[in-house]
């Protein structure tokens with residue numbers, strides 16, 4: 001099947017061919033005709049499947065088909081909601097890339113940067129708005145957006161939006177949209193919460209699933225290296241150096257751990273940067289650009305910050321620490337092996353993480369091959385220590401709602417000026433004391449104290 005046979009107009013086909021795509025991906029083949037018909041869609045698609053073009057191309061086509069030149073400011077007719085700033089920026093890039101030969105206007109709004117330039121763009125009028133939920137509500141409260149003319153709503157990575165506690169914000173936004181509209185919901189996983197949301201939101205949706213739920217991308221080779229916690233950094237430097245890897249995305253459970261690891265690797269002579277929610281938007285954009293251009297070899301990321309990163313042909317993903325939530329493993333390794341490329345995902349697993357590894361293997365229904373590295377065999381006398389479930393904050397988020405670094409200057413739980421929404425705490429950064437070389441090793445009392453302290457700390461991830 002070719003892009004031509006999907007009935008997209010010439011301007012879109014030109015943009016697709018300029019991008020170098022020769023054939024639609026499976027999600028594109030299935031989703032584009034459904035969306036072009038105007039039907040609602042529930043799309044189960046992992047990252048890397050080409051889902052962004054899968055909804056952006058038909059969305060542009062439909063907006064063009066119903067483009068009536070009217071008087072006054074053009075109304076926003078399509079809204080795309082995404083969980084993170086990076087994903088919002090990337091979706092907007094796609095909108096601009098695929099729509100480059102069309103007269104449609106678009107913009108993107110997310111937190112962590114000044115709101116005024118965003119307002120200026122909105123005031124001029126756009127057809128398509130890509131937004132993170134928190135910043136969109138800021139604009140709504142400041143009357144810089146009007147959503148009453150939305151024809152198409154896209155919820156991208158809906159599972160992650162719910163995980164991040166955005167459900168209340170999403171519901172507030174939904175209440176402002178017209179009843180008659182086309183809704184497209186994309187999610188990598190279909191939890192009961194997602195199904196509930198879909199039931200209230202979608203009308204007779206087409207169901208499209210291109211990869212089985214929680215299966216790992218086939219083109220990704222996975223391997224586990226068992227190693228002692230305190231030797232992980234050394235092993236990572238060794239693997240990067242001896243294999244001459246030029247671009248490696250490394251996952252860490254905590255922001256603090258990510259910073260520390262990036263610093264240590266840089267000291268080892270491996271240019272690295274960390275990307276997480278406590279970094280300014282400028283620092284995050286710079287780190288990503290440096291990583292993409294090859295200026296830095298290693299990007300150390302936390303789970304939420306990495307969500308939505310689209311780095312073409314990323315060959316290596318390393319789980320420096322296994323995620324506390326098994327599904328995150330699938331998302332992490334989905335960063336490699338994208339769009340037909342081969343990828344390698346490696347996990348450095350210490351004795352504390354054996355249970356997490358079991359959970360992951362149960363979820364993906366396969367045993368990950370274990371390879372011992374000479375000189376890094378784990379010391380069998382080291383006993384497992386409990387892992388601080390920082391990420392267990394999901395449960396709290398579910399009942400508590402969104403977290404955002406707009407709470408940067410506010411204590412957790414305090415209401416922010418200008419809106420009725422409260423900033424809520426999250427314990428994502430709860431396990432700082434898990435890093436290697438932890439001085440508190442062996443002290444369960446201090447571990448517990450840290451855990452409690454961290455659990456009360458507001459998560460400062462920005463939207």
Ligand code: AMP
Pocket residue numbers: 020021022023024025028046047048049050051052053310311312338339
């Ligand atoms: P996504 O899943 O939307 O994040 O897309 C993953 C990657 O696939 C992006 O780098 C896209 O540019 C790329 N991509 C999307 N559609 C195609 C296609 N039809 N052929 C080749 N690459 C594609």
